[in-house]
Amino acid sequence: MNDIDPRLLDRLKEFVSVSELSKDGRLKLPPERALCDHFGMHRTSVRNVLSVLQSLGFIERKQGSGTFLKMPEPxxxxxxxxxxxxxxxxxxxxxxxxxxxxxxxxxxxxxxxxxxxxxxxxxxxxxxxxxxxxxxxxxxxxxxxxxxxxxxxxxxxxxxxxxxxxxxxxxxxxxxxxxxxxxxxxxxxxxxxxxxxxxxxxxxxxxxxxxxxxxxxxxxxxxxxxxxxxxxxxxxxx
Structure with a gap:
C-alpha cells in the first residue's frame, strides 16, 4: 500500500461520495462529463479512476443505464x-x-x-x-x-x-x-x-x-x- 499514490485513494473515495440513489434504489455515479466538471479533471483522468474502481469490483457499467456502485467480491x-x-x-x-x-x-x-x-x-x-x-x-x-x-x-x-x-x-x-x-x-x-x-x-x-x-x-x-x-x-x- 505504501507504493500507491494517496491522491488516487482520495479520488476513489471522492467519486464514491458523489453517488446518488437511482430510481431502483441503487447508488449511481454521475455521467463522466459531470464528474469532470465536479472535480475539475480531464475526461482521461476520470476514466482512469473509474477503471480502477471497476477493476476492484466497486462499480458496474451498464450501457445506456449508467455506472452503479456495488459491493465487490472479496x-x-x-x-x-x-x-x-x-x-x-x-x-x-x-x-x-x-x-x-x-x-x-x-x-x-x-x-x-x-x-x-x-x-x-x-x-x-x-x-x-x-x-x-x-x-x-x-x-x-x-x-x-x-x-x-x-x-x-x-x-x-x-x-x-x-x-x-x-x-x-x-x-x-x-x-x-x-x-x-x-x-x-x-x-x-x-x-x-x-x-x-x-x-x-x-x-x-x-x-x-x-x-x-x-x-x-x-x-x-x-x-x-x-x-x-x-x-x-x-x-x-x-
Missing part, C-alpha cells in the same frame, strides 16, 4: 492474504491463531442473532461433514459450515473478512482434514464436535456457544498431537 482481500502467505509475511500458524480468535466471536454472535431456518442449513452442512468420504468434499463442507456461522452472526463486516480469508482458510482446513483422515478416532471426534457446535448455537446462549468452539479447537489440537504419536500401522491407509 477477491482482492483474498489476494492480499494469499500473497502475504506466499511472501512469508504471515504463516499458517498465524492464520490458525487469528481464525480461532475470530471464530470465538463469530459463534457467540451467531448464537444470539440466528434465525431458525439458518439452523436447518447449518444442520444440513453438518450432515455433509459427518458423512463425507472424500477429502475435498469434507473441506468444502467444513468451510461452508464456518461460513454459515459467519452469515448467522448478522454482521456484514464479519462476513466480508471471513470471505476474504476464504482461500487461505481452505489451506488450513485442507491440512486439518488430511491429517484427520489418518485416524478413525480423529475423524469421529472431528464429526462430533461439529454436531456439538450446532447444538450449542441452538441454545442461543453466548457462553455455551463459545465453549463449544473452544472445544472444537482443543479437540483439533489433541487430535494432531495424538496422530503424530501413533505408530504408522495404526493409521488409516490413504
Amino acid at each position: 477477491i482482492f482481500i483474498q489476494l492480499y492474504f494469499e500473497l502475504a502467505l506466499k511472501l512469508n509475511y504471515i504463516s499458517v500458524d498465524h492464520l490458525e491463531t487469528a481464525r480461532e480468535m475470530f471464530e470465538r466471536e463469530i459463534i457467540q454472535a451467531a448464537a444470539v442473532n440466528h434465525m431458525d431456518s439458518e439452523i436447518e442449513t447449518l444442520e444440513a452442512i453438518c450432515d455433509r461433514i459427518v458423512n463425507s468420504k472424500d477429502v475435498l468434499e469434507g473441506i468444502q463442507a467444513d468451510y461452508e459450515f464456518h461460513e454459515q456461522l459467519a452469515i448467522m452472526a448478522k454482521n456484514p463486516a464479519i462476513l466480508i473478512i471471513f470471505q476474504g480469508l476464504s482461500s487461505v482458510l481452505k489451506k488450513v482446513l485442507h491440512q486439518r482434514r488430511v491429517l484427520a483422515r489418518r485416524s478413525i478416532v480423529a475423524q469421529e471426534k472431528t464429526n462430533k464436535i461439529h454436531i456439538a457446535i450446532v447444538n450449542a448455537v441452538k441454545t442461543r446462549d453466548r457462553e455455551q456457544a463459545r465453549q463449544a468452539m473452544d472445544q472444537h479447537f482443543e479437540t483439533w489440537n489433541q487430535n494432531i498431537m495424538n496422530i503424530y504419536r501413533q505408530p504408522t500401522d495404526s493409521l488409516i491407509e490413504e
